Amino acid sequence: xxxxxxRMLAQIRSSLGRxxxxxxxxxxxxxxxxxxxxxxxxxERFAAKMLEKSATLxxxxxxxxxxxxxxxxxxxxxxxxxxxxxxxxxxxxxxxDLDVQYRAALREDETSVTPCxxxxxxxxxxxxxxxxxxxxxxxxxxxxxIVIVHASQVVRHFEDVWxxxxxxxxxxxxxxxxxxxxxxxxxxxxxxxLGAHGPRRLHILLLAE
Amino acid sequence: MHAPSSTFxxxxxxxxxxxxxxxxxxxxxxxxxxxxxAQVAALPEFEALRxxxxxxxxxxxxxxxxxxxxxxxxxxxxxxxxxxxxxxxxAREIILDICRxxxxxxxxxxxxxxxxxxxLNDALEAAGYHVVETDLGEYIIQxxxxxxxxxxxxxxxxxxxxxxxxxxxxxxxxxxxxxxxxVSEMVDEARQVLREHYFKADVGITGGNFxxxxxxxxxxxxxxxxxxxxxxxxxxxxxTSGIERVLPTLDDAVTFLRLLARSATGQETETYxxxxxxxxxxxxxxxxxxYHVVLVDNGRSKMLGGPFREMLRCIRCGACLNHCPVYTSIxxxxxxxxxxxxxxxxxxxxxxxxxxxxxxxxxxxxxxxCQTVCPVxxxxxxxxxxxxxxxxxxxxxxxxxxxxxxxxxxLARRAWLYHLAMRIAIPVLSRFGRRRGALRWLPLxxxxxxxRDLPAPQGTTFQQAWHARQDAKx
Amino acid sequence: xxxxxAFAAVKLLQDAGCSVEVPAAQTCCGQPALNxxxxxxxxxxxxxxxxxxxxxxxxxxxxxxxxxxxxxxYPALLAGEPAWAERAENLARRSHELLSFLVDVxxxxxxxxxxxxxxxxxxxxxxxxxxGVKGQPRKLLRSVQGLxxxxxxxxxxxxxxxxxxxxxxxxxxTKMVDDKIAHIQASGAGTVLGGDLGCLLNIAGRIxxxxxxxxxxxxAELLAGMGSQPAIGxxxxx
Numbered sequence: 001x002x003x004x005x006x007r008m009l010a011q012i013r014s015s016l017g018r019x020x021x022x023x024x025x026x027x028x029x030x031x032x033x034x035x036x037x038x039x040x041x042x043x044e045r046f047a048a049k050m051l052e053k054s055a056t057l058x059x060x061x062x063x064x065x066x067x068x069x070x071x072x073x074x075x076x077x078x079x080x081x082x083x084x085x086x087x088x089x090x091x092x093x094x095x096x097d098l099d100v101q102y103r104a105a106l107r108e109d110e111t112s113v114t115p116c117x118x119x120x121x122x123x124x125x126x127x128x129x130x131x132x133x134x135x136x137x138x139x140x141x142x143x144x145x146i147v148i149v150h151a152s153q154v155v156r157h158f159e160d161v162w163x164x165x166x167x168x169x170x171x172x173x174x175x176x177x178x179x180x181x182x183x184x185x186x187x188x189x190x191x192x193x194l195g196a197h198g199p200r201r202l203h204i205l206l207l208a209e
Numbered sequence: 210m211h212a213p214s215s216t217f218x219x220x221x222x223x224x225x226x227x228x229x230x231x232x233x234x235x236x237x238x239x240x241x242x243x244x245x246x247a248q249v250a251a252l253p254e255f256e257a258l259r260x261x262x263x264x265x266x267x268x269x270x271x272x273x274x275x276x277x278x279x280x281x282x283x284x285x286x287x288x289x290x291x292x293x294x295x296x297x298x299x300a301r302e303i304i305l306d307i308c309r310x311x312x313x314x315x316x317x318x319x320x321x322x323x324x325x326x327x328x329l330n331d332a333l334e335a336a337g338y339h340v341v342e343t344d345l346g347e348y349i350i351q352x353x354x355x356x357x358x359x360x361x362x363x364x365x366x367x368x369x370x371x372x373x374x375x376x377x378x379x380x381x382x383x384x385x386x387x388x389x390x391x392v393s394e395m396v397d398e399a400r401q402v403l404r405e406h407y408f409k410a411d412v413g414i415t416g417g418n419f420x421x422x423x424x425x426x427x428x429x430x431x432x433x434x435x436x437x438x439x440x441x442x443x444x445x446x447x448x449t450s451g452i453e454r455v456l457p458t459l460d461d462a463v464t465f466l467r468l469l470a471r472s473a474t475g476q477e478t479e480t481y482x483x484x485x486x487x488x489x490x491x492x493x494x495x496x497x498x499x500y501h502v503v504l505v506d507n508g509r510s511k512m513l514g515g516p517f518r519e520m521l522r523c524i525r526c527g528a529c530l531n532h533c534p535v536y537t538s539i540x541x542x543x544x545x546x547x548x549x550x551x552x553x554x555x556x557x558x559x560x561x562x563x564x565x566x567x568x569x570x571x572x573x574x575x576x577x578x579c580q581t582v583c584p585v586x587x588x589x590x591x592x593x594x595x596x597x598x599x600x601x602x603x604x605x606x607x608x609x610x611x612x613x614x615x616x617x618x619x620l621a622r623r624a625w626l627y628h629l630a631m632r633i634a635i636p637v638l639s640r641f642g643r644r645r646g647a648l649r650w651l652p653l654x655x656x657x658x659x660x661r662d663l664p665a666p667q668g669t670t671f672q673q674a675w676h677a678r679q680d681a682k683x
Numbered sequence: 684x685x686x687x688x689a690f691a692a693v694k695l696l697q698d699a700g701c702s703v704e705v706p707a708a709q710t711c712c713g714q715p716a717l718n719x720x721x722x723x724x725x726x727x728x729x730x731x732x733x734x735x736x737x738x739x740x741x742x743x744x745x746x747x748x749x750x751x752x753x754x755x756x757y758p759a760l761l762a763g764e765p766a767w768a769e770r771a772e773n774l775a776r777r778s779h780e781l782l783s784f785l786v787d788v789x790x791x792x793x794x795x796x797x798x799x800x801x802x803x804x805x806x807x808x809x810x811x812x813x814x815g816v817k818g819q820p821r822k823l824l825r826s827v828q829g830l831x832x833x834x835x836x837x838x839x840x841x842x843x844x845x846x847x848x849x850x851x852x853x854x855x856x857t858k859m860v861d862d863k864i865a866h867i868q869a870s871g872a873g874t875v876l877g878g879d880l881g882c883l884l885n886i887a888g889r890i891x892x893x894x895x896x897x898x899x900x901x902x903a904e905l906l907a908g909m910g911s912q913p914a915i916g917x918x919x920x921x
């Protein structure tokens with residue numbers, strides 16, 4: 001469809017008073033966007049924001065406690081004793097009676113456990129990158145999404161996530177998700193309901209380090 | 210979207226009498242207004258964000274060709290394909306072609322205003338595809354075969370009972386036979402029904418709130434997560450987006466993400482913000498195998514070169530509708546097309562032809578509230594007035610109105626004639642209204658006097674009284 | 684239409700120490716033409732207004748929409764004619780809405796007036812959004828003896844006048860003015876004031892048709908001590 005492309009670019013240039021592409025390199029707009037200023041501990045703020053947005057959150061000391069907390073979660077919510085988990089978490093010691101599978105999500109999956117790449121204090125939100133060890137369907141298909149967040153992963157502003165991406169030399173993944181709570185809708189009589197399409201529950205395990 | 214067979218005036222009459230619609234609009238828009246105000250009060254940087262957003266958009270628009278080429282190069286670099294559609298028809302053809310090559314049968318859709326603008330669903334259905342809207346509000350109006358009445362909450366005009374009826378009728382064949390009464394039950398049933406479709410879908414079509422030139426990414430925001438299920442589970446992901454949605458960098462996108470949800474629904478952010486870049490990578494366990502972006506022009510490149518360029522800053526947040534007293538009185542259907550409220554009153558004539566939507570720029574008091582809440586500071590009243598000017602110049606203004614305006618102007622340009630006319634008319638009106646203080650009826654003024662009295666003038670003109678007093682002093 | 688508004692404005696200006704003239708050559712600011720897309724006539728009218736008001740230190744009007752037109756619209760309207768553009772800019776700089784002139788320029792902060800009762804204030808759209816008229820009327824009203832100012836919900840919501848809008852789209856306009864009246868009633872105030880006669884005629888006309896006992900006046904009238912005279916839509920006393 002190159003005809004459309006050339007026609008559109010020509011029309012755009014004509015509207016801008018040019019007949020050819022810009023000469024030389026285009027300078028970006030000077031300055032940068034304002035970032036909301038806020039006080040206080042960023043980990044505390046992150047946790048408070050997630051709770052505000054209907055996630056649940058539990059603080060644990062270390063990765064060793066993850067298995068126990070996940071076990072408790074499944075019992076409290078009468079959920080099936082099986083998990084779909086990101087391969088990135090293969091090192092975790094799970095309770096023996098749990099059926100744990102490291103793969104992308106399937107339709108029948110009830111509970112997933114994933115890590116995150118970063119967490120944002122500004123407005124809350126955990127950030128995940130898709131990849132072979134972190135399939136993104138785990139974030140969306142199951143009823144319950146459990147996320148392991150290390151306190152050291154919390155950054156102040158959204159821009160800091162992009163800085164981290166660049167600093168780690170990571171190529172753009174297929175998908176970056178910023179998730180700030182369980183799925184919700186208010187499309188019927190403006191009544192808020194959780195669990196519209198994505199997970200009904202977002203449960204954060206906040207590790208001290 | 211076809212133009213409706215009714216007229217604007219007819220649709221307005223129906224809407225004004227619909228008390229339930231009024232209540233739904235008051236509740237929804239009023240809620241958004243209050244919540245937005247609370248967000249603005251809580252964010253001292255809000256005004257600075259608006260200015261940066263406006264400046265970014267103006268910068269991009271001034272270099273739109275460069276940024277689109279840059280964006281395209283990055284999409285391709287990450288394994289995606291970019292298609293350029295100069296018209297709505299071309300866009301539909303491109304998408305039909307992609308679906309044909311993919312041997313698609315079922316197509317899921319995340320919310321995309323531009324896909325409604327180009328009439329995509331009708332074209333897909335006519336070609337035999339099973340198309341399912343996944344945003345709950347869009348799903349409801351798809352079942353009802355109605356256009357959206359609000360760009361953020363498209364089914365705001367529907368009661369729970371009406372939704373229950375629709376679900377009962379359409380979900381029966383899928384095994385859901387109970388008529389529901391609670392909202393939670395309806396959301397659950399929709400969740401189950403739509404999951405069937407997500408997992409069967411061959412093609413998932415989403416919109417693009419923003420396109421990022423630096424990385425070749427598209428960004429969508431949802432509360433439901435439907436956009437994510439749509440794009441991740443299907444084999445083919447198609448992004449439909451207007452050409453004006455491109456931004457330079459991910460950092461720039463953050464400025465807009467800070468403004469979008471606050472302006473639209475009064476949330477700090479929406480639940481899911483997803484940045485998609487190309488198809489699944491080597492080793493990925495999920496994700497689409499093909500990633501296509503359809504860049505839609507449909508009049509935007511022309512808008513760029515005229516007095517309406519600023520309209521291209523629009524990020525489709527809906528703040529203008531929520532704050533518009535006309536929109537909240539008549540609802541979205543009255544506007545007759547996919548874009549309602551102030552932004553629709555500018556876009557519809559520009560895209561569909563200024564002669565096809567005479568009323569929209571005129572059914573406005575120019576009160577300016579829309580402009581004060583627009584996150585990118587679009588001068589909406591000024592653009593509406595420019596549309597009126599173009600209507601006047603091209604002879605679209607109805608002749609009685611033209612005649613009245615030119616008669617008034619002829620008086621206003623001649624002080625002696627103006628004052629003479631006033632000196633005659635004012636005492637006459639005053640005499641007729643003296644006893645009650647107001648007139649119940651006036652010829653040629655039924656638009657006023659059908660529902661209002663006309664307060665009677667005070668007897669003389671000010672000029673007369675003033676100059677009489679000045680003479681008395683001497 | 685209602686000379687008492689202009690007389691009130693004159694009194695307020697004279698009390699503040701101004702000498703006031705009323706040029707006879709003025710007619711209308713041209714808004715009806717401008718807002719209806721008739722730029723050619725709007726330009727001609729604007730030129731006459733510019734000429735009529737040349738030479739005065741300040742040009743003051745008791746109308747947010749008219750003065751908004753002079754300040755915001757005239758320069759843009761005549762930008763294409765350099766000789767007139769400069770004169771339009773000059774007029775714009777000297778043009779002011781009445782109460783913002785008194786408070787912001789002349790630094791008047793009280794008036795000698797009395798009005799017993801609860802009063803609510805409608806923020807006319809043009810004055811509010813084009814000229815920033817918001818605090819000034821309230822500042823002066825608070826200085827009126829006996830007056831209790833109560834804010835209604837939706838003070839900044841459009842009343843539905845909108846110039847030709849109210850007669851071109853009467854159903855929408857009537858709904859909007861009914862919404863405004865509902866806010867006025869809910870405030871408990873017996874009197875509603877505003878700075879634009881168009882809004883006030885619209886509100887008063889509907890109040891009168893509905894037989895409601897709410898008084899409607901221009902804020903200048905009340906501030907100038909004329910608050911007990913017949914309100915808009917009330918019969919003149921013999």
